[in-house]
Amino acid sequence: MTERTGVLVVAEHDNASIRSATLCTVTAALQCGADVHVLVAGHGVQGAANAAARIAGVSRVLVADAPPLAHGLAENMGAQVMHVAARYSHILFPATSMGKNVAPRVAALLDVAQISDIVRVVSADTFERPIYAGNALVTVRSGDPVKVATVRVTSFDAASPEGGSAQIEAIDTVSDSNLSTFVERHVAKSERPELADAQIVVSGGRALGSSERFDEVLTPLADRLGAALGASRAAVDAGFAPNDWQVGQTGKIVAPQLYIACGISGAIQHLAGMKDSKVIVAINKDPEAPIFSIADYGLEADLFDAVPKLVSSL
Structure with a gap:
């Protein structure tokens, strides 16, 4: 039986480059073991493979390049990881949509327990992860022969994207499982920073009242700050903002340098997605809003008055 050594990071990429979530996952991997390999799977991924080879701390890049892997279907990706x-x-895996999609399948195929959303590596077999929407941390020790985990990328610094010189190895690819079929992808194009990577995030809640008001009030502030736009689940469910702007337990986990919450009460599910932000500014006319309990700066005011004044003074 082959001895299991080393740590494999399943990369998230866009074929030409490596996403920052992968860099943070490499940092976690280096804390699990010294020999870190990165799997770049997809179709036409040589650019991403070259970028992965330059990541500091990575010793080998495995490249699986074939049409069945082109769209990251979980069935095919899971089979490729198992290979x-x-x-x-x-x-x-990074705890992104990709990682959360593929990791459970890999864990099931290996017949091991997945460890989700790790925020700290205590030792090679012991990890910390949040529970109760981030209000408590649990320490998990795994006795499984292989540890399958997703990494909360906001809890780890990104590994340096330059300085490495990993060997690139082309590996055999799996055939199409025919269990699922890619239909189409709708990509929202924006000049704004990616929400998960943005250094400044301006978010709005249901108090904005409509998508028109959301755009009218928050867009000028985001434009002035060069910020990404986010939203609470209530605002998304009400149709005020698109789904990919949702911040929270069931949305995206963000940890920008500055998070400005406008008209967001601070439900526990939303706080779980943004409370690791370096500086939190809350604007809400309800003095009892839970968001104020974690805000570094709180402004008790009507956002429809306060935000335009803030924009004019910047």
């Missing part, structure tokens, strides 16, 4: 899984003691 190399016997080599590794740890298989780590």
Whole structure:
């Protein structure tokens, strides 16, 4: 039986480059073991593979390049990870849509327990992860022969994207499972920073009242600050903002340098997605709003008056 050594990071990429979530996952991987490999799977991924080879701390890049992997379908991706899984003691995914889609399938195929959303590596077999919407941390020790985990990327600094010189190895690819079929992808195009990577985020809640008011009030502030736009689940459910702007337990986890919450009461699910932000500014006319309990700066005011004044003074 092959001895399991090393740590495998399953990369998130756009074929030409490596996403920042992968860099944070590499940092977690280096805390699990010294020999870190990165799997770049897709179709036409040589650019991403070259970028992965330059990541500091990575010793080898495995490249699986084939049409069945082009769209990241979980069934095919899971099978591709399983193709190399016997080599590794740890298989780590960023806790993004991609990672959350593929990791459970890999864990099931390996018959091990997935460790979700780790925020700290205590040792090679022990991890911390949040529970109760981030209000408590639990320490998990795994006795499984291979640890399959998703990494909360906001809890780890990004590894340096330059300085490495990993060997690139082309590996055999899996055939199409025919269990699912890619239909189409709708990509929202924006000049704004990606929400998960943005250094400044301006978010709005249901108090904005409509998508028109959301755009009218918050867009000028985001434009002035060069910020990404976010929203609470209530605002998304009401149709005021698109789904990919949702911040929270069931949306995106963000940790920008500055988070401005406008008309957001601070439900526990939303706080779980943004409370690690370096500076939190809350604007709400309800003095009892829970958001004020975690805000560094709180302004008790009507956002329809306060935000335009803030924009005019910037």
